[in-house]
Amino acid sequence: MDWLGHFDAVWCVDFEFTAPPGERPSPVCLVGHEVLTGRRVRVWQDELRALREPPFPVGPRTLVVAYYASAELGCFLALGWPMPARVLDLFPEFKCRTSGLATPGGAGLLGALMYFGLEALDAAEKDGMRQLVMRGGQWTPDERRAVLDYCESDVAALTRLLPAMGPGLDLPRALIRGRYMAAAARMEWAGVPIDTDALAAFKHHWLSIKEELIARIDREFGVYDGTTFKADRWAAYLAAHNIPWPTLPSGKLALDDDTFREMSRNHPRVAPIRELRTSISQLRLNELAVGSDGRNRCLLSAFGSKTGRNQPSNSKFVFGPSAWLRSLIRPGPGKAVAYIDYSQQELAIAAALSGDRRMQAAYESGDFYLTFAKMAGGVPAGATKESHAAEREQFKTVALGVLYGLSADGLARKLNAPPCRGRDLLRMHKETFRQFWRWSDAVQDQAVLVGKLETVFGWAVRAGADANARSLRNFPMQANGSEMLRLACCDATEAGVTVCCPVHDAVLIEAAEAEIDAAVEATQGHMRRASEIVLAGFPLRTDVKVVRHPDRYSDKRGAAMWRAVCELCGRAP
């Protein structure tokens, strides 16, 4: 913990705040405790609002310590305060230290305290106090004292946790992660512009859309009870029509879409039910968190996954549900948004980190799959995307599947090809990209021997004896990809780009219409730089989709569904 001496002050801080779904945080109080001097501040709402800057310095000589700092930093933004220059967030540090291990108390502050055998506030008591804070409105003087005391108890807990975690910390890298929490706070603050009229119309017609879709098709089948698909009725229908149907090991009917697709081939009469089930399953928008300013905002859950990705709620976040809903994204008057994603990010990471020259060349060619197919002798040298579309698809499936550890049989099944074709394709990959395979084997060996894998910036996962080999082999791609996007988000937000949200290998940005092209160029520069830093000089390309008011964002996978729903609502698409 000698690094503490690098700072003039070390402030452990915690805010209480309210944040209704989709809204920006509204601070209720702040408690801070300076570790070196024991100085303490307790500031209530009204006084907070009067402060033009934090009640302690936040320059590079001060370390600000928090647990899940994007919440605290969101309050900084709400108060118009400058962001702290050095943030140590013990949440990602705890996750980094324990990812892959069981943490019985979870990864919250209480879970971390429990993990280190430290005294913690009772969970029920903590919940009760959060309720009191969230209630909002006015608090009696007693309640106010109770909230401040509770806030202070969390700061005290943080102060106990710091020396427990401090000795194991890699401070420079922890500060990189803390820096991302500030970027996350800015993105959570920005949010995604939503067409609230369309959203309201959909919500209003929700049930009737569902019922209408079901009524049209189920007439012939009678397998729905209201809006519920009944497995026993489906069994009865199949029996009545003499259709044998695959079952699961449990003996129940297999009702996944794959089975429906397979069965539709020989029994075309079941196809409409398949389509209906698909449509119904895509109709989910009840929980989307949209604030009073018409923007979709939710906790990004930065560092939520084992690989360090953000893990926002799929139901609250507009990029969570199926892709047709993204057409709700619509920039306001005078505004434009752009979706910028890394081209084939994980392939490029595999190529760069493995040092496989041929794989790098395939990425640099601009069409990885076709170049791979040519290198492997799977298509003639003069083949094009058009002349050999089917082969290209197969080589694409191999190239991507390999990153997940897809087996020969799995590959064959996915391609609907005989097992020997799966084996051939996999063999061609191994022969074409030998260095990649040597590296991938080494990754697995390292995980098993050392019990741990790390990204270039030290994000780690622990591997026990029961670890999944495919998961371990995939870790470098996914986790370094996560590092890359985090770094790009830091650079872009700090440079003043309005980043609405990250999407694993992409960002959505927003700007005035006249400025969007410049913002896109700047962001692409940040993303490229981030790739070079993570991959020791290997640059990644990015793809861009710009949408200007009054247009809406559209994802081709969801275009048909969007039109269908609009039609059912009597709206223009």
Add this chain to the structure above:
DNA sequence: TCTATATCACCC
């Protein structure tokens, strides 16, 4: 009637 579990679908 409520809850837990299995299964399935969606995202990158």
Add this chain to the structure above:
DNA sequence: AAACGGGTGATATAGA
């Protein structure tokens, strides 16, 4: 035993 990585979440149904 299965053999496609990381996730969240809705739904249907079995069980308490």
